[in-house]
Amino acid sequence: MIVGASVRRVDGIEKVTGAAKFTGDLKFTALLEAKVLRSPLPHADIVSIDASRAEALAGVTAVLTRADVKDIDPYYGNCLRDRAVVALDRVRFVGEPVAVVAAEEGSIAAEALALITVEYRELPVVADIDAALAQDAPHLHEGVAGSGEFHDIAGLGAPFGGNICHREQFTKGDPDRAFAEAEEVIDETFEFPMACQYAMEPHSAVAQVTPDKITLWSSSAHPFLVRSELARMFGYPHARVEVIVPFVGGAYGSKSYFKIEPLAVALARKCRGRPVRLVQSAAESMLTTRRHSARLQIKTGIKRDGTMVARQARVLLDTGAYADNGPRVAKRVISRMIGPYELDHCKVDVLALYTNTAPAGSMRSIGGPQAIWALESHIDSIAAHCAIDPFEYRQRHLLKRGEILKPGATPLDADLRQGLKSAAGSINWASGAAGLAVGVSDSEAMPVSVALVRLLADGSVILIAGTTEVGQGARTVLCQIVAEELSIPIERITMRGTDTLATTFDRSTGASRSTTVMGSAVKAAAEDLRRQLIAAAAEAFKAGVDSIALQDGYACCGGSSLSYAQTVAQFFGMPGGELIGRGYMRPDGALGKSFPLFWETGMGAAELAVDDDTGALRILNYVTVADVGKAINPQQAEGQDEGAAIQGLGNTLFESLVYDHGQPLNANLIDYRVPRFTDLPDRFDSALIENRDGPGPYGAKGMGESGIVSVAPAIGNALARASGKRIRELPLTPERVWRALRSTDRSK
Structure with a gap:
């Protein structure tokens, strides 16, 4: 059988020989190069824009500003259409496009940007989730935006008030009564940082517009959704909007839905049929989309033997200046905070909040790393409070195959104990410096x-x-x-x-x-x-x-x-x-009669050593386990899971996009640290569980995201067992660990 064999990649030769062409490599006749003028301020009214000197510069073909989008509906968005092609009356984050120049050469376009004069009137900044929730906080969006075509989210666009972009709430059983009957309550708050997807190829697009047709070459992961949105915005039928996707140099969620495509097409409209290329730098892409930062408050009522009787969680997501995929992320957090454990009473409240930072969208396992970092760390805290081994505690309380995690959802389709045993059996669990985590997420594909x-x-x-x-x-x-x-x-x-x-x-x-x-x-x-x-x-x-x-x-x-x-x-x-x-x-039941179509499950286990003098963590051993149903190509499946785990290692140990009152401090690849080969664990293994129990071909399930979600809690749990210090804020930098080791508070 060729299914189940690790055959050579069909695109491998093209990529390793350099024959593969990405959007930025394509050659066009009469190609123009585009550069974007971005807001230097996090929040300000635009008083005036004067582009006349830029337009007069030799070699400049067109300058796009707010004055050029009055004949179209300039707003777009997959969940909420709350963002315009270029800023209209106000800028809401540093890096927001204000004007775009198309010129014969990129250097001319860059020179023209300096000739555009923009007068701003600065406004109070909503710097973070605390500022967003403040009683006197300015409202970043006064009205309620229309909803997009592909959101699949009930209640989207409701007037939640203030700076709440979206709210998801869930209640199972009677949590208030159950808490009153609990013998102990464990209450913790966790913090998860902003993180950048960092695909090797930044966002890239080439657009050509004629009266009869829009043609777009793009690194988009959602070309048909892009086609639909462009057709609506610019008034073309689908048959006259062509989106072509060459080779794509990574995505990790950063190229989902609509990013620079509407901007490229709007500029191309002014270029008399000539193609226009817009290729961002890595720094520009870091200010285009990111992962949500989050504060997660989680409280669990237990019996003295460790039995969980009730849970209450409140999650605050920083969704940035515009909705992007924030409402969908909020929805997906719910099941992750319920968790794959026996629990009859639960209440979860998730708020996605507008702030004056770059919009937060999709990143590998949306909402998963944030919620599972908190939940799986919390499970270890409960086990420690009850003096029960964390592995044994999970073995007692994990849901069984066929049991219900969330009412109305597909029953659990994996043997979680099997995966946990596989992970624990690959490390020296008895060392006392080892940690475990279980990751279960709903794809809702x-x-x-x-x-x-x-x-x-x-x-x-x-x-x-x-x-x-x-x-x-x-x-x-x-x-x-x-x-x-x-x-x-x-x-x-x-x-x-x-x-x-x-x-x-x-x-x-x-x-x-x-x-x-x-x-x-x-x-x-x-x-x-x-x-x-x-x-x-x-x-x-x-x-x-x-x-x-x-x-x-x-x-x-x-x-x-x-x-x-x-x-x-x-x-x-x-x-x-x-x-x-x-x-x-189609959703006719062929792949299953309920959602999610499958539960994506993955386990992580870590062993580490702590340098008491510096706080540096050395990962001695890490194993990632994925339940894939059937691996069509085992080598590729292992590579996906290992890659996800290394990405998770980044936001666990050092990755964090830092803002100071709306100003990004490290949105570049010098100051923002991504994993290197030298960061690999001393020993790094992966394992695939194949029970042929998925809804896909030959029993396959989706995979590729589960490897990222268990890394942070597994390492955090190992650190807590090794040092007695529970750190609840990521990343686990040497300084943060060093300070925790010297703190007299054992909870930090």
């Missing part, structure tokens, strides 16, 4: 995907599917599914990047949905084609379909065989024609 598989006259195959290859290996996995179903060498299959005029629809690439949802559509398309191919072969052999077998690119009947090319030629009576299989997924 909307199951809408369409695929075509074309068998051409020469027996080669083209797979058409709108999943974006962002480096995760989706093209390889999807080609493996086709190869398995058609019994054809994978080298005979081609899958290219998305072009929305020719590629079939996919809701999005994200939420670990590609293998499960698009993979199911691809499998259905391949099965449809297989049926047609067998029928064509049966006709050629004048035999029944039951007597036909497909093997390695041949249709076999008894002792005779025809190549797929010969089969197609006989079917059409000429060396031409093609057979086409179609498959689609």
Whole structure:
């Protein structure tokens, strides 16, 4: 079987030889280069903009300001349409686009930016969540924005008041009564920092606009959603908006939904049909999107034997100046704060708050690292309070397969104890400097995907599917599914990047949905084609379909065989024609009758050493365990889980985007520290659990996000066991650890 084999990546040669072309590599005739003038202030009214000197500069073709978007609906957003293409009357964060210049060369565009005069009137700054909740806080958005097309969130756009972008609330049972009956209460507050996704390729786009058509080349992970939003904003039908996705250099959520695409298209409208390229620097991308910082208050009532009877949690998310994906993140926090434990009474309140900082959007496992950092650290605190080993405590209280984590949701589809045993068994748990964590998250991946598989006259195959290859290996996995179903060498299959005029629809690439949802559509398309191919072969052999077998690119009947090319030629009576299989997924119950389609589960276990003199942590051993159902490509699956864990190591030990009263202090790759190879644990292992119990092809589940969520609590728990100090704020920098070691308060 090719499914289950670690075959070579289908795009590997192109990438390692430099043949792969990313958006910034593309060549165009008469290409213009764009540069963006960004707000230097976190909050201010725009009194006036004078771009006349910039427009007069030789080599400048166009300058876009608020005056140029009056003929369109300038607002966009996947959840709330609360953000304009360029700032209209007010800027709300440092880095917000105020004007954009298109010129013959990038250096000319940069020179023109300095010639634009903007007069601001500074306003009070809502610097953080405390300022956002203050009684006298200025309101960053006076009105309620309209909702986007693809949010799937009840209550979105309700007038929550103040600086509340969105609120999610959940209650199970009777928490107040249960707390009154609890014998002990453990109450803690945790802090999680802002973090940057840092994809190696910053946001990039090339736009060309004519009266008849919009063409956009973009590094977007959601090209069909981008098409829909651009069509609405600029008044074109979908058939005249073409979004083309070349190779993409990473995403991690940063290229979800709409980022610079509306800006590039709005500028291109002024360039008389010439293409315009907008490529951000890494520093600009760091001020375009980020992960939510969070304060998480969690209180659990217990019996003296450790039985949990009630939980109450309040989560405050800093969603930045605009909603972006904040409401969806708030929704997803709920299940993570309930947790995969036996618990009958629970109340969770989540607020996504506007502040004068860069908008917070999607990042690997939205809401997961924040909530699971708090919950899994809290579980260890309960175990310590009850003098119970943390591994044994979890083994006693974890939910079993088939039990309900959240009312109305899909029953738990994993054996959590099996995963926990695998993680604990890979480290020296008895060392006393080891920690564990369990991560369970709901993907809520909307199951809408369409695929075509074309068998051409020469027996080669083209797979058409709108999943974006962002480096995760989706093209390889999807080609493996086709190869398995058609019994054809994978080298005979081609899958290219998305072009929305020719590629079939996919809701999005994200939420670990590609293998499960698009993979199911691809499998259905391949099965449809297989049926047609067998029928064509049966006709050629004048035999029944039951007597036909497909093997390695041949249709076999008894002792005779025809190549797929010969089969197609006989079917059409000429060396031409093609057979086409179609498959689609929709929310009709084919992948399950409830959400989430699957629970993405992962475990983490860490051993560490603490330098008492400096506070530096050395990770001696880390193991990440993922329940994947079935690994279509084990090597890629392991790579995804290990990559996620290293990303989690960053926000655990050193990553934090720092603001001072609305001003970013380290939004660059000199001052903002991302993981290096030298940061790897001394020993670093991964394990895959394969029970073939997922809803996807061959029992696969989505994966690739679970590896990030357990890192921080596993390391924090190991530190608490080793030192007796529970640190509740990330990152665990040497200074923070050093101060905690010298604190007389054992809770810090």
